Amino acid sequence: MSTVTDFLVxxxxxxxxxxxxxxxxxxxxxxFMLEEGGRxxxxxxxxxxxxxxxxRHPYVEFCAxxxxxxxxxxxxxxxxxxxxxxxxxxxxxxxxxxxxxxxxDNPVFELFYLDEAVVTIxxxxxxxxxxxxx
Amino acid sequence: xxxxxxxLKxxxxxxxxxxxxxxxxxxxxxxFKLEDGGxxxxxxxxxxxxxxxxxxxxxxxxxAxxxxxxxxxxxxxxxxxxxxxxxxxxxxxxxxxxxxxxxxxDNPLWALFYLDEAAATIxxLSGNPPxxxxx
Numbered sequence: 001m002s003t004v005t006d007f008l009v010x011x012x013x014x015x016x017x018x019x020x021x022x023x024x025x026x027x028x029x030x031x032f033m034l035e036e037g038g039r040x041x042x043x044x045x046x047x048x049x050x051x052x053x054x055x056r057h058p059y060v061e062f063c064a065x066x067x068x069x070x071x072x073x074x075x076x077x078x079x080x081x082x083x084x085x086x087x088x089x090x091x092x093x094x095x096x097x098x099x100x101x102x103x104x105d106n107p108v109f110e111l112f113y114l115d116e117a118v119v120t121i122x123x124x125x126x127x128x129x130x131x132x133x134x
Numbered sequence: 135x136x137x138x139x140x141x142l143k144x145x146x147x148x149x150x151x152x153x154x155x156x157x158x159x160x161x162x163x164x165x166f167k168l169e170d171g172g173x174x175x176x177x178x179x180x181x182x183x184x185x186x187x188x189x190x191x192x193x194x195x196x197x198a199x200x201x202x203x204x205x206x207x208x209x210x211x212x213x214x215x216x217x218x219x220x221x222x223x224x225x226x227x228x229x230x231x232x233x234x235x236x237x238x239x240d241n242p243l244w245a246l247f248y249l250d251e252a253a254a255t256i257x258x259l260s261g262n263p264p265x266x267x268x269x
Contacts, residue, residue, distance in 0.1 A: 015197050017151035017161035024193040025159050027151035029205050059158040063149050071163050 001038060004119050004132055007072045008032040008040070011064035014074075016042075018050060019057040026053060030062065033090045033097070038134060039113040040074070041081070043090055043097060046108045054078045054112070070123035076114030076134075087111050135172060138254045138267055141206045142166040142174070145198035148208075150176075152184060153191040160187060164196060167224045167232070172269065173248040174208070175220060177232070180245045188212045188247070204258035210249030210269075221246055 008014065009032065016030035028050065033041045044051055054060060061075040081087075087104035090111060091097050101109040114134075122129035142148065143166065150164035162184065167175045178185050188194060192212040199205050221239035224232055224246075236244045249269075257264035 013199060015149035015151075015161055017149075017159035017195075019153060019159050024209065025151035025153050025161075025191075025195050026207075026209075027149055027159075027161050027195050027197040028207060029197065029199055057159075061151075061159050061161050063161040063163065065147060065163055073160075073162060075158065075160075 005035045014062045014064040017061045018053040043111045074119045076117035079115045081111045139169045148196040148198040151195045152187040177246045208254045210252035212247045213250045215246045
């Protein structure tokens with residue numbers, strides 16, 4: 001798990017792929033928030049198209065690049081969380097999230113983690129990719 | 135077109151989203167090759183999973199980050215091309231890695247494609263509205 005969270009944190013930005021409401025794939029920059037109890041948490045706004053997309057098709061995949069031409073792919077099923085303590089923790093950890101949503105109970109502030117999460121870390125070294133089931 | 139091509143070149147790595155053969159979204163690092171005649175070209179290898187995916191579901195989207203927290207999203211429909219002249223240009227002008235992988239434009243494993251119905255959006259966090267392009 002720490003290999004995965006370290007990779008996510010260092011990458012700075014990840015790219016989240018979803019299936020659009022038009023049935024076509026969509027991808028946009030995203031940001032990993034934190035790991036808690038073995039779960040990887042992300043957040044978004046209920047006002048965004050991505051929220052509608054993941055509600056309809058909860059399976060998603062993230063991709064991020066790392067050092068030495070390595071990359072990570074993380075797939076799983078989105079599960080929304082109403083945990084206000086955790087929402088507060090995310091806002092404490094991310095000033096930008098705090099500035100957007102102000103308070104943990106902001107009704108548009110949506111927190112989610114990935115269930116059935118599978119991660120692959122690969123590079124061009126010729127070594128086999130590392131796979132993790134979280 | 136110029137703005138989109140410049141953004142793609144500067145970003146170096148883009149992330150290509152597809153619909154997997156399992157019906158779930160997939161995304162991996164990808165690399166823009168070149169623009170020719172108003173078409174944006176990318177390439178992959180015939181025996182890769184991504185090639186199966188885009189053959190089955192040709193609609194894709196790419197995303198890349200740029201300067202000052204800007205990002206680009208480029209969507210379109212994959213059209214495979216057998217254009218040998220474009221492959222030669224990619225070997226001559228684009229990344230040296232391509233030449234190392236495929237050796238010649240005639241390599242049967244080399245799958246070249248461009249995006250039809252391409253639409254691009256460049257956005258940032260400045261509060262300015264996103265710029266939208268139909269290519």
